[in-house]
Amino acid sequence: MFQIQPLPASEFSHLYGLSDAELAAKNIQVHYSDGGFPCRVSLEDVAEGTRVFLMNFEHQSGESPYRSRHAIFVADGAEECHPEADTVPEVIACRLLSVRAFNRAHEIVDAEVIEGREVDDQIRTFFENPQVDYIHLHFARRGCFAAKVTRTAWS
Known part of the structure; x- marks a missing residue:
């Protein structure tokens, strides 16, 4: 048996509600969903018109040659879906x-x-x-x- 894990909302909640300028200073782009932006916290495609953040995230933090980070989307105000x-x-x-x-x-x-x-x-x-x-x-x-x-x- 298996469990698909969302990214924890707590990792991103400090960003919720920040201005576009404040987010840009953190190298985070703001987009508005067309309905096809997959949020890694809610594990849903973000509803059309909803503000989403495009940011770099370290998803593989293990000390190995496979350590990795890449772009992800997170909806502004996203709540975890388990x-x-x-x-x-x-x-x-x-x-x-x-x-x-x-x-x-x-x-x-x-x-x-x-x-x-x-x-x-x-x-x-x-x-x-x-x-x-x-x-x-x-x-x-x-x-x-x-x-x-x-x-x-x-x-």
């Missing part, structure tokens, strides 16, 4: 994905590029390997981090 175990949010299921399995040393054990509708099976396949500690999902076309996947306690 999907039920073994559930893939539509924001992930509807996109082409790069799925990367990591071990405890934060090294890639396996990886695939798949359609989002196939991710449930791919996650289960990767977690059959006892070396896999966690999985990162990326939106394959732009390479942006989407979410972390962990094993559930009863896996």
